[in-house]
Amino acid sequence: MRRYCDRVSGAEYRSRVRGCLLGGAIGDALGHPVEFWSADVILREYGQPGVRDFQGGGSPAPGLITDDTQMTLFTVQGLIRAGIRRDRGLGLTLGVVHEAYDHWLDTQRLSQPPPGAVGPLGRAGWLYAQRAPGTTCLGALGTARGGGERIRQYGGQATNNSKGCGGVMRVAPIGLLPPSIVTADWCFDAGATAAGYTHGHPTGKLPAGVLAQVVHHLVAGEDLDAALDAAMVTLATHESHEETTEALLAARRLAARGEPTVAAVESLGGGWVAEEALAIAVYAALCHPDSMLDALSVAVTHGGDSDSTGAICGNILGAWHGEDALPPQLLFRVEGRATIAELADDLVLEFTASQRLHGDHGPDTGWRERYG
Template structure:
């Protein structure tokens, strides 16, 4: 890609990941509150970071951002793995989620893992992680016929939003190497490592394709048109397609507010979380409206951190990092690590041969990101 195109792509990567973290941290403390109580406490909607329970200061991210960061790391490590001549292996992302599981079950890094992300002590905090993610990943460690190890789909029927809230990075992969169907199916598979219901997977594939189209220069409505066509080709797409159509209709009708969000659902399941995020992004699509969209996306009686995270992913990819609200960027937890991963992701998928060197596994880059 040209230098200008690469600069835009890098800004979208940083915007997507940091925007998702901001939306996550904005909604996390009110995740289990009713929409009425949120509005009562924040008549102008929730536009600043607030504290949650004990040990949850303002600006704190949740499992949504934690798992998204491990998705990024897994994709980088899958890129490094191609040095072995065996292609791009998405199951490497499943291995990354296994390292995330350590952050939820241990107090500190064990010293037995490789790579650098699992060594970040601040990630070893439980912020209401999804039970389905925990149980599915724990089961994958055991292996066996019912629950294969890395790369196997979860043996459950859950369509909770724990899959869709973490797969945005698949849409950031460069289109010249990863085509639309591959992005959709791979994001769906990655969600399926913990959530086995078709809708949980299809909503995740849809989010990845929306972001892919945005990164290719499409506006949000055009990206949704393309995604609708891709969805229509998949079996079992009706729940996801219907939810996205409802979000678009609600956005087009005007009168944007929490009452409309509530009509789209609570966001606890995948298609509702995606629909609420899309609705808020469509309601306030301009760069200067970024905070308006995030505030709307988290002001409801449901999974506010996940809907905020997905909305932030979408608008961050659409507008780039310069549109992010400075007062929230300044204080969000983990910003240095988020941006370091964003930049490393861009490096891996723009100049991999210069980083991997002549000897594949024997480089500083592959020590930082081992290929498994």
């Protein structure tokens, strides 16, 4: 099997990073307008084979993203800032991602960027929009602030018992770090830990670990089945893995049967909880591994959390096939396209060219100031 771990700074790596982030945004925006609709209503309104274009807001409709993409982008910003902190000899400190979620919380509580907003995202006015943010994320981050303006201690795990999909839908960027820098096991643990900043139930965390590791293997040049095989081996070593394991096995069994159906999607659940959201996204990607639009249509055409399942499916296929696989008729209309692509490129730059950007003690390129 071909790998390119020895040249991850090349064009193919950049394409997969861009594909993952933009693919997730497209899937998110495709599912957002129908998130609370039943499958019958979706099919009555849009016909077979389901949702295949952005809906609402005039023609052509814009692809408005939700908190799924917002938090995914803040994960990226946190990883870049964690990369910069390596100059201090701290290693890759994941708690900086928790800090990034703290700054995302600002975007949901304020109408515009505050003075001293951190990084390109904190200063992006279009992100200060509430698109049905998850109550668990808001509550956990707010509780961690303890009534203050910032979380009191970054890196602490949530104490709730939620296994909602708000953890898994945002962690794909962890798997995008170059395979020459991080291992598959690190990605699994980091994904689960990052989800745990807001979701305390084991099944709120473990699907996030699976997704991060799957993306890691895809970026390294493996196919989706091989990536799932490896991640499920890791998953089986963790306590309380059974719900996540059964959901993934069910998705793979259904995909092996052939042509996808809405009934098959809904047999996996509604996607409101983490293992179901991951399973639906995996099912859709396996059913249409070579057509992102077909896969995303399957991922969002159901009576559940369509934006989250669409986002995760887009992350997976984008990381696998790169940005050339993105549906162009949707790509040019997705909200924040330029910013998402810019952030993807910055992630690549930080983890492939850091010595030329800032090094151990310099040079002074303005990179540190860019990310606060």
